[in-house]
Structure formats: C-alpha cells, structure tokens
Amino acid sequence: MMSKPKVTIHDIAERLNITASTVSRALNDNPRISDVTKKAVLKAAKQLNYQPNNIAAALRNGKSHIIGVIVPTADRTFFSSVVRGIEEIANKLNYKVIICQSYDDYEKEVQTIDALLSARVDGIIASIGKNTENFKHYKRAQEKGVPLVLFDRTTEALDASQIVIDDYFGAYKVVEHLIQQGCTRIAHFTSPKKVSVFKERFRGYTDALRDNNIPFDEQLVVSSNLQLEDGRKSMEQLLQLKDIPDAVFSASDYGAMGAMQILKERKIKIPEEIALAGFSNDPFTSFTDPPLTSVDQLSITMGKVTAQIFFEHLNSAGSNNFSQKIVLKPEIIFRESTLRKQEK
Structure with missing residues (x-):
C-alpha cells in the first residue's frame, strides 16, 4: 500500500481558500493574522493531520525550537531526572527536547552529534560518555555556532559551560563519615578516572584518608563499570585479601548494591563488619x-x-564566546548501612 502524501500548508490554504503565506503566519501566531483565521487554520491543520516540517522551518527562521540532549543512558534515575529538570524549563519556553543515548560508546556519540546537527537543533546539552577521549565532534558543533552546555560528565578540553556537583566534596564527606564511624580500612569502587566525576570522587577519597592519617592502600581500590554485577565481582575480589576492608565507598549506588548482595550471601554483617x-x-x-x-x-x-x-x-549574542562552570553542593544522606554508632 502506498503511503499518503504528506500534508503541507498549501493543502490547508486550498481548503480554506487563502494563501499559503497566510497559513504559515497563522501557524506561527503572527499578530497580523486575525484570531478567526488562526482558529480556522488550526482546525483545518488538525483535521488534515498536518505535521510541521521543523527542519524547513529552521532553515527559514534560523530556529527549530528543539534542543538535543545526549545522555550515556536514559534508564538511570540520575540522567532521567536531569532530563526532567531540563524539560521543565524548556517546555515553559516552548522548546522541545530530543533525548539521545550514547551508551558510553564513542562512535555512537559522534553519530548522535551528526544527527542532531542535521536536524538543525538550536543547541546541544550533553553528558560525555566514559569512553570519549576525542572531542572533535563537539568542537564541530561549536564551530557551526551551535551552543553547547555540558553537565555531570564534563571535560576541560572543551570551552563550554559546565554544570556539575562537587564530586570531591561528596566523596570526601562520605569517607570522613566512615572514619568517624570507626572504619580504618576503607575500600573504593571507581571507574576509568579520565571521566571527571570519577576522578574527583577518587581524589576526595584519597584526601580524606590522608587528612585523617590513614595510609592509602592500592589493593583497596577496584576499577570497573560500576554496574550491579561489577559491584559483586569487586566485593568478591576484596574478600580474597589477607586483610579485608571494614568499609566500602562506591562511586555509584549500583556498585554498592552489588557489594551488599555478596555480603548478605556471605552473612557478613552490615555495617558492623563492613560498612557500605x-x-x-x-x-x-x-x-x-x-x-x-x-x-x-x-x-x-x-x-x-x-x-x-x-x-x-x-x-x-555570540553564545559560544563565553563559558562558565557552576558547581552544586551535594547532600550526604546518612542511612543504616554506615551508622555503626547510630549518629545522624
């Protein structure tokens, strides 16, 4: 079966016996068009199932009112919640959001940038994938005059605004809390430290140990992708040490959850024997x-x-000529997995 030809503004104009330019102005809420005509155009557009050509509109007007948002994965609560916050602001300003997932794959990220540029998005908001070390695709977008803003996973290799939390502060405070609870052999689950967030969490971990006169032990640091299964494997690795840790600070909740599963299977008490x-x-x-x-x-x-x-x-004007870095202060949520002394 052949598909029906796409409805255009000319079809709406023919039905209402008006010009295509009048239809275009009515659809764009031009003040020169009467409310009666606007209502008639909108009604006809709905009846004919008219879908605007955003790319064509972007070519004519210079704006598509669409923002491309790139996240490593949309099924993580953190990223889906960030997107929700972005959409709350964007929708109030009559902007739509296209959500793209890189799956931490460099080639996929490059292809996504190309697709968004082809779609004439008005700008790109991105959290960089773990495996991205070359940023030419982002620079290409900037060279085309497309505004770029980075969040969470960022890089100093790009002259772009960054919105992050103070990962260092969060990690430092958690490790400090574990020490206050009597822990002296604290392990750390991390991920490739070329990613800014993991680099800063690792730095907070090591500085908290140093400032509390606890020696750093490389055997207690395990690097992985920090997913649930990674947490399980990392915990099993630590339990094979001659001197096992009395606490684990994971740079992700999923890694900590995997560790918790292993500890419960081994009937190791949390937090009495190992805090998490x-x-x-x-x-x-x-x-x-x-x-x-x-x-x-x-x-x-x-x-x-x-x-x-x-x-x-x-x-x-000249939106790529300045950049700023905003650092949000995280909050530590103390729960029973670390409260040996039951201090809140």
Missing part, C-alpha cells in the same frame, strides 16, 4: 536492607540549572 556507602542516592537506596548511605546529586536541580544556562547562551 554509595553515590547518587538512587531511589532504591532507601529500600535496601539495610538502607544505603549515599550522596544526593540533586539531579532535577542540575537539570533546571543546565537548561537556564543553556538559554542564557542561546539568547546572548
């Missing part, structure tokens, strides 16, 4: 047994601030 803390404050952390201490990344707030900074760029 994560990072992100994913919703499940309050429902684990015991509930998991974690760092709240203020995801919705981050999304709203990211969108606000993006629109500042978009609405300013």
Whole structure:
C-alpha cells in the first residue's frame, strides 16, 4: 500500500481558500493574522493531520525550537531526572527536547552529534560518555555556532559551560563519615578516572584518608563499570585479601548494591563488619536492607540549572564566546548501612 502524501500548508490554504503565506503566519501566531483565521487554520491543520516540517522551518527562521540532549543512558534515575529538570524549563519556553543515548560508546556519540546537527537543533546539552577521549565532534558543533552546555560528565578540553556537583566534596564527606564511624580500612569502587566525576570522587577519597592519617592502600581500590554485577565481582575480589576492608565507598549506588548482595550471601554483617556507602542516592537506596548511605546529586536541580544556562547562551549574542562552570553542593544522606554508632 502506498503511503499518503504528506500534508503541507498549501493543502490547508486550498481548503480554506487563502494563501499559503497566510497559513504559515497563522501557524506561527503572527499578530497580523486575525484570531478567526488562526482558529480556522488550526482546525483545518488538525483535521488534515498536518505535521510541521521543523527542519524547513529552521532553515527559514534560523530556529527549530528543539534542543538535543545526549545522555550515556536514559534508564538511570540520575540522567532521567536531569532530563526532567531540563524539560521543565524548556517546555515553559516552548522548546522541545530530543533525548539521545550514547551508551558510553564513542562512535555512537559522534553519530548522535551528526544527527542532531542535521536536524538543525538550536543547541546541544550533553553528558560525555566514559569512553570519549576525542572531542572533535563537539568542537564541530561549536564551530557551526551551535551552543553547547555540558553537565555531570564534563571535560576541560572543551570551552563550554559546565554544570556539575562537587564530586570531591561528596566523596570526601562520605569517607570522613566512615572514619568517624570507626572504619580504618576503607575500600573504593571507581571507574576509568579520565571521566571527571570519577576522578574527583577518587581524589576526595584519597584526601580524606590522608587528612585523617590513614595510609592509602592500592589493593583497596577496584576499577570497573560500576554496574550491579561489577559491584559483586569487586566485593568478591576484596574478600580474597589477607586483610579485608571494614568499609566500602562506591562511586555509584549500583556498585554498592552489588557489594551488599555478596555480603548478605556471605552473612557478613552490615555495617558492623563492613560498612557500605554509595553515590547518587538512587531511589532504591532507601529500600535496601539495610538502607544505603549515599550522596544526593540533586539531579532535577542540575537539570533546571543546565537548561537556564543553556538559554542564557542561546539568547546572548555570540553564545559560544563565553563559558562558565557552576558547581552544586551535594547532600550526604546518612542511612543504616554506615551508622555503626547510630549518629545522624
């Protein structure tokens, strides 16, 4: 079966016996067009199932009113909440959001940038994938005059505004809390430290140990992708050491959850024998047994601030000629997985 030809403004104009230019102005809410005509055009457009050609509109007007948002994965609560915050601001300004996932794959990220540029988006908001070390695709977007704002996973290799939380502060405070609870052999689950967030969380971990006169032990640091299964494997690796840790600080809640599963299977008491803390404050952390201490990344707030900074760029002349870095202060959520002394 052949598909029906796409409805155009000319079809609407023919039905109403008016010019195509009048239809175009009515659809764009031009004040020169009467309310009666606008209502008639909108009604006809709905009846004919008219779908505007955003790319054509962008070519004519210079704006598509679409923002491309790139996240490593949309099924993580943190990223979906950031997108929600972005959309809350964007929708109020009559902008739509296209959500793209890179899956931490460099080639996929490059292809996504190309697709968004072809779609004539008005700008790009992105969280960089773990495996991205070359940023030419982002620079290409900037060279085309497309505003770029980075959040969470950022890089100093790009002259772009960044919205992050203070990962160093969050990690430092969690490790300091573990020490205050009597822990002296604290392990750390990390991920490739070329990614800014993991680099800063690792730095917070090591500085907290140093400032409390606890020697750094490389055997206690395990690097992985920080997913649930990674947490399980990392915990099993630590339990094979001659001197096992008395606490684990994971740079992700999923890694901590995997560790918790292994400890419960081995009937190792949490937090009495090994305390556990994560990072992100994913919703499940309050429902684990015991509930998991974690760092709240203020995801919705981050999304709203990211969108606000993006629109500042978009609405300013020479939007790529300045950049700023905004650092949000995270909140530590203390729960039973670390509270040996039951101090809150």
